[in-house]
Each structure stands twice: as structure tokens, then as C-alpha cells.
Amino acid sequence: MSKSMEDAVIVAYGRSAVARSGKGALRNTHPIEYAAEVLSAVLNKIPQLPVDEIEDVIIGCAKPELSQRYNIARLIAIRAGLPYSVPGQTVNRFCASGLQSISTAANMIMTGQSSAMVAGGVESMTAIPYMGIGDAVFKDTWLDEHEPGVYMGMGLTAELVAEKYGVSREQMEEFSVLSQQKAARAQENGILAKDIIPVTAVDDEGNTFVFEKDESVRANTTLESLAGLKAPFKENGRVTAGTSSSTNDGVGIVVLTSAETAREKGLKPLAKFLAFSVVGTDPKYMGIGPMEAISKVMKLTGLTVDDMDVVELNEAFAAQAIPCIKETGLDPEKVNINGGAIALGHPLGATGAILVGKALTQLELQKDKYALVSMCIGGGMGAAAILERLSDK
Numbered sequence: 001m002s003k004s005m006e007d008a009v010i011v012a013y014g015r016s017a018v019a020r021s022g023k024g025a026l027r028n029t030h031p032i033e034y035a036a037e038v039l040s041a042v043l044n045k046i047p048q049l050p051v052d053e054i055e056d057v058i059i060g061c062a063k064p065e066l067s068q069r070y071n072i073a074r075l076i077a078i079r080a081g082l083p084y085s086v087p088g089q090t091v092n093r094f095c096a097s098g099l100q101s102i103s104t105a106a107n108m109i110m111t112g113q114s115s116a117m118v119a120g121g122v123e124s125m126t127a128i129p130y131m132g133i134g135d136a137v138f139k140d141t142w143l144d145e146h147e148p149g150v151y152m153g154m155g156l157t158a159e160l161v162a163e164k165y166g167v168s169r170e171q172m173e174e175f176s177v178l179s180q181q182k183a184a185r186a187q188e189n190g191i192l193a194k195d196i197i198p199v200t201a202v203d204d205e206g207n208t209f210v211f212e213k214d215e216s217v218r219a220n221t222t223l224e225s226l227a228g229l230k231a232p233f234k235e236n237g238r239v240t241a242g243t244s245s246s247t248n249d250g251v252g253i254v255v256l257t258s259a260e261t262a263r264e265k266g267l268k269p270l271a272k273f274l275a276f277s278v279v280g281t282d283p284k285y286m287g288i289g290p291m292e293a294i295s296k297v298m299k300l301t302g303l304t305v306d307d308m309d310v311v312e313l314n315e316a317f318a319a320q321a322i323p324c325i326k327e328t329g330l331d332p333e334k335v336n337i338n339g340g341a342i343a344l345g346h347p348l349g350a351t352g353a354i355l356v357g358k359a360l361t362q363l364e365l366q367k368d369k370y371a372l373v374s375m376c377i378g379g380g381m382g383a384a385a386i387l388e389r390l391s392d393k
């Protein structure tokens with residue numbers, strides 16, 4: 001290698017608004033269309049970076065099947081009009097796919113192998129319904145019998161975590177009402193809109209319209225409205241639709257360069273990508289993944305949770321977010337300041353990239369330094385990353 005460790009910096013980011021799957025604004029639009037639109041708009045924010053200098057487009061996608069197959073990263077790059085010389089790579093780390101892709105891009109830069117990369121994630125849960133297609137065909141019978149956790153529905157894993165950590169339905173409902181209130185406030189005061197790139201959507205009559213507002217937020221959620229909901233994942237269970245993330249469509253895109261490239265091109269480095277960790281845990285308790293992942297990323301950086309100014313902890317379920325906050329010693333006041341996935345939705349592969357943008361926007365508002373982004377991952381994993389805002393000097 002000719003170069004020593006480089007700093008990988010984020011120079012631009014953006015996302016679509018998050019739509020409800022199946023019935024939402026993006027239900028008639030191919031994910032490549034809105035992903036390419038967001039990618040183009042993010043690149044337009046940094047005209048100083050010639051697009052033919054981008055060395056890879058890495059896109060996370062948790063279900064790279066059906067309309068998301070054929071290496072969707074490559075297809076998005078071509079649809080966005082990038083030259084053929086810019087390659088594309090699709091990454092699947094389930095719910096951390098968007099964060100994994102950013103980490104992979106950062107690693108290429110930090111090791112001196114690339115100087116400009118696009119990363120992010122996309123998911124149309126309309127295109128690939130969450131409960132999967134043809135379960136009986138794809139399951140390995142040995143795994144199904146001996147390791148049932150690997151094929152377990154995420155809702156059931158949340159029930160198991162709630163039982164193990166003694167999280168009551170009432171605690172989950174309180175957490176969820178707060179998430180909805182924070183998201184509604186952030187929507188109202190325009191904080192969420194800062195990251196959103198309007199995209200073209202198509203209605204059932206084939207007419208186009210502009211989609212630019214997250215659809216899943218239920219501002220009028222109350223403890224009373226949640227108390228009446230059924231528990232869909234387990235008989236007499238505690239987890240409900242109101243305390244779960246919803247199923248969604250959306251995309252998030254981030255552009256990273258080396259600090260040197262940013263300097264040369266006159267790009268403003270918004271934040272440095274400091275470190276990433278990913279860990280494995282028992283698939284039946286996949287929701288606890290962030291616990292180990294957070295402690296590992298802290299060790300890697302020599303930082304502590306107290307150093308974190310902003311935390312984006314994906315709310316797959318209140319059942320897992322609550323014990324993750326408690327066990328890692330995170331300050332609840334710093335977690336999901338503008339609401340979490342219970343209110344804003346969780347378009348699986350896109351979430352990591354969306355949360356990175358959300359964290360950076362909030363860090364900038366606070367003029368603070370460190371953000372932690374973390375999530376649990378289907379199959380029993382957890383991921384975490386730390387970003388450092390680079391202050392204007």
C-alpha cells in the first residue's frame with residue numbers, strides 16, 4: 001500500500017421521505033426510480049466532485065430479490081446517469097445494510113484504496129413483502145429444526161426479548177408514545193425535512209406527484225389508543241403494531257471522500273466516519289444486538305457512551321430499544337431526539353443510511369461532536385458506528 005490511514009469524511013447526504021409499504025405513496029414506483037432520483041440530487045449538492053471520480057456505489061438492501069435483484073446498486077447508478085465506469089455493489093446485512101455499506105465505503109477510503117465513494121441503502125417493502133415469499137422453498141430443513149431462531153419472525157424475537165428483560169407492555173407503550181411525539185414535533189418544526197429529497201411518485205391512475213413527507217408518523221397516538229391494540233406476533237403477547245416499527249419504502253444516500261480529496265475539491269467535510277462494529281448474538285434474541293455492538297465500537301474508539309451527543313438507535317421494537325438503552329447506559333434524552341422507527345418507519349436496507357443523515361443533521365443543530373448510530377439485525381446481529389462532526393473553522 002502506498003498510503004497510510006486516511007480520514008473518511010461525509011461530504012453530502014440525503015434521503016427520500018419514508019412511505020408506508022403496500023398502501024403508501026411509493027407503492028407504484030420502482031425502488032430504482034426513487035433511489036436514482038435521490039442519488040442524483042445528493043450528487044448535485046456537491047458539483048465540485050466530478051461523477052466519474054466516484055469509485056463505487058455501495059447500496060444496502062435487505063431483500064435483494066424480485067424488483068430489487070440484479071445488483072440493484074449497479075442499476076441505480078446507471079439509472080442515475082453515472083458513467084459505466086462507476087461500478088456498483090449491493091450489500092446485505094439485513095437491517096444494518098445501509099450502515100454496513102457506509103462502513104465498507106469508509107474502509108476503502110481509510111485504507112487508501114479509494115478517494116470518493118457513494119454508499120447508502122434502499123428498500124421497497126411493497127415490492128418484497130416483509131413476511132417473505134415462498135418460505136417453504138428457501139428454508140434449510142436442518143436449520144429450521146435445530147436453529148429455529150434464524151427463520152423466526154422479528155416480532156416473535158421481540159416478544160422473547162421483552163420476556164427476558166422484563167419489559168412490560170405499558171413501558172413499551174410509553175416509549176412509543178414518546179417516539180411519536182418527538183417525530184411529530186420534528187416533522188412540524190422542519191428538522192426531518194432538512195434531510196428529505198422530494199421524489200416523484202405515481203398514483204393508482206398513473207399520475208405523478210411529489211412525495212416529500214414521512215407517512216408513518218401518527219401524531220395523535222396516546223397510551224389509550226395503544227392499549228387497545230392486538231398482539232399479532234404471539235398469543236397473549238405484549239408487542240403490538242403500535243410498539244413496533246412499521247414496514248416501509250425508502251432510500252438514503254451518503255457520499256464519502258478522503259479528507260484530502262475534500263480539501264482538494266473544496267468540499268465541506270461534514271463529519272468523519274470514526275469506526276464501525278458488528279457482532280453476533282442468539283438469533284432468537286436478535287433485538288439485543290446493539291448492546292455488544294455499542295460496547296465494541298466504544299472500545300475501538302476509546303470513547304464512552306457519555307461522550308455521545310446524539311444517538312440514533314433504531315427502534316425495531318420498543319421491546320428491544322428499552323433494554324438496549326438501559327444495558328448500555330445511554331442517556332435516554334440523547335436517544336432518537338427526533339423520534340425513531342416506531343414513528344418514522346424502518347425501510348430495512350435504507351435505515352442505516354437514513355439514521356446517519358438524521359444523526360448528522362441533529363449534531364449540526366446542536367453544534368456538537370459525536371454521534372452513535374446503532375441497530376439490531378435479523379439473524380441475531382447488532383451494528384454500531386460513531387461519527388464525529390467536523391466543526392467550521
Ligand SMILES: CC(C)(COP(=O)(O)OP(=O)(O)OC[C@H]1O[C@@H](n2cnc3c(N)ncnc32)[C@H](O)[C@@H]1OP(=O)(O)O)[C@@H](O)C(=O)NCCC(=O)NCCS
Nearest residue numbers: 154155218221225226229232240241242244245246247316
Ligand atoms: C406490526 C405489523 C405486523 C403491523 O402491520 P399492519 O397490521 O399492516 O399495520 P397497521 O399499520 O395496519 O397497524 C395495525 C393496527 O394497529 C393500529 N395502529 C398502529 N399503530 C398505531 C398507533 N401508533 N396508534 C394507534 N393505532 C395504531 C392501526 O391503526 C391498525 O388498526 P386497524 O387494524 O384497526 O386498522 C407490521 O408493522 C410489522 O411486521 N412490523 C415489524 C416490522 C419488522 O419486523 N421489521 C424488522 C425489524 S428487525
